[in-house]
Amino acid sequence: MSSRRQHGQQVEVRAVDPDEQLAWLSSSRRTFLHPRTVTPEHVEHRRPAWEGQRLTGAFDGERVVGTYRSWDWPLPVPGGPGHALLTDHVSSVTVAPTHRRRGILTRMITADLRAAKERGVPMAYLVAGEAPIYGRYGFGAAVGGQVLEVRAPAPLAHLPAPVEDVVVELVEDADLRAEAPALHAAVAASRPGAVRRPERYWDEVLGLAPGPGEESSDRRPALLARDATGAAAGVARYRTHERWEGMRHDTTLEVSDLFAATPAAQAALWQHLLSVDIVDRVRVTDRPLDDPLPELLHDRRRALPVEASDHLWTRLLDVPAALAARGWLGPEGACVLEVHDALGLAGGRWRLDLEAGSVVAVATAAEPDVSCDIGALSAAYLGETPLVALAAAGRVRGEAAAVARLSAQLAWRPTTWPTLGHF
Numbered sequence: 001m002s003s004r005r006q007h008g009q010q011v012e013v014r015a016v017d018p019d020e021q022l023a024w025l026s027s028s029r030r031t032f033l034h035p036r037t038v039t040p041e042h043v044e045h046r047r048p049a050w051e052g053q054r055l056t057g058a059f060d061g062e063r064v065v066g067t068y069r070s071w072d073w074p075l076p077v078p079g080g081p082g083h084a085l086l087t088d089h090v091s092s093v094t095v096a097p098t099h100r101r102r103g104i105l106t107r108m109i110t111a112d113l114r115a116a117k118e119r120g121v122p123m124a125y126l127v128a129g130e131a132p133i134y135g136r137y138g139f140g141a142a143v144g145g146q147v148l149e150v151r152a153p154a155p156l157a158h159l160p161a162p163v164e165d166v167v168v169e170l171v172e173d174a175d176l177r178a179e180a181p182a183l184h185a186a187v188a189a190s191r192p193g194a195v196r197r198p199e200r201y202w203d204e205v206l207g208l209a210p211g212p213g214e215e216s217s218d219r220r221p222a223l224l225a226r227d228a229t230g231a232a233a234g235v236a237r238y239r240t241h242e243r244w245e246g247m248r249h250d251t252t253l254e255v256s257d258l259f260a261a262t263p264a265a266q267a268a269l270w271q272h273l274l275s276v277d278i279v280d281r282v283r284v285t286d287r288p289l290d291d292p293l294p295e296l297l298h299d300r301r302r303a304l305p306v307e308a309s310d311h312l313w314t315r316l317l318d319v320p321a322a323l324a325a326r327g328w329l330g331p332e333g334a335c336v337l338e339v340h341d342a343l344g345l346a347g348g349r350w351r352l353d354l355e356a357g358s359v360v361a362v363a364t365a366a367e368p369d370v371s372c373d374i375g376a377l378s379a380a381y382l383g384e385t386p387l388v389a390l391a392a393a394g395r396v397r398g399e400a401a402a403v404a405r406l407s408a409q410l411a412w413r414p415t416t417w418p419t420l421g422h423f
């Protein structure tokens, strides 16, 4: 073992005591390159969010040189409302630049995944800061997202009925507090991978609970769409970046949140956003990969993806439990699936039987039809990443027909939705 590795082993990985939270938060922010000094007030502000969460630190003597946070949280899986898995949500992962590449992350994450497995939690997920980090621990890129940019004004060609009944109100962020949370929860429940937002997220993001030194932003513009009964049916939050060159404007309207319960409400919000005067482009982040916007437009090339990337990475910890928890729409049939797991947490060989919209996985010694690593199955589990694409990259093996059928069985539409709260 090299001396660098031995040095890493002297570092202690353990739960963080309350009086160590300031050092823990400072270390995390420093490694994430956030410039602001952390004060006791910042810790007080964050503390309610940490209630019920597991804060882990890597300590070199008294110095915090690594941070890690996780908590149990439900995540929607394919099958529609009511289909969700309890998962281990992982966040705040850092190792100080002075202590990197000595195995400290490996120690923190393997201990956390083992503990989750022991608690009976069937899946873990996180947002990866960099793509090469988490595959080695069995995570796979499962939820994609895109940024769309629209040249404005952009007329809509198709208006789903009854768009004429939808009324769009121009409001401010603070006005969304009463109705947006329940609407978001209802919309997210039907999209695999759409992270449920905790109540306190709304106070923070709507500017109602500014942190120390922050100004309230509750007066930012927002749209609230109401259906014919007056019920909230859609929300859009945005800000504008106004720029003039002489007498010509070059203004961007940036949409940070847009969700709706019905196609009509979604179209009504777009109709409003894409026809605001003095706006030259509308940019919207965190859209699902099957976003209907281009299909709504008279000229679909006015809405172009300017970025598409992976968002959530998932890691199955109990394959039979996870497969049983999701819904299935694909072709019925059976196959033997072999899953390898280098961490020894979730590997095995099962006969999967898809019948009447559900799958039962029974352990078997029969020859496998399809085999893959746990990361590949985790990537495909939420129904968006095609198993056939992973096979084309050599990450799934088996007869082409067997792989194609399992791929069709795992697929789910609508796709995932890259939404996340500040936790």
Ligand SMILES: CC(C)(COP(=O)(O)OP(=O)(O)OC[C@H]1O[C@@H](n2cnc3c(N)ncnc32)[C@H](O)[C@@H]1OP(=O)(O)O)[C@@H](O)C(=O)NCCC(=O)NCCS
Pocket (backbone or CB within 6 Å): 031, 032, 093, 094, 095, 096, 099, 100, 101, 102, 103, 104, 105, 106, 107, 127, 128, 129, 130, 132, 133, 136
């Ligand atoms: C990413 C980070 C947590 C890794 O911590 P670490 O303690 O250095 O990781 P480990 O030493 O346990 O690395 C284990 C393996 O993963 C590799 N690895 C770790 N981070 C990597 C990265 N960003 N890119 C590529 N490989 C990486 C290591 O080289 C090592 O490989 P090896 O076993 O073949 O030698 C740390 O570098 C960091 O805090 N980076 C900045 C913040 C960040 O990106 N956090 C993640 C947010 S989700």
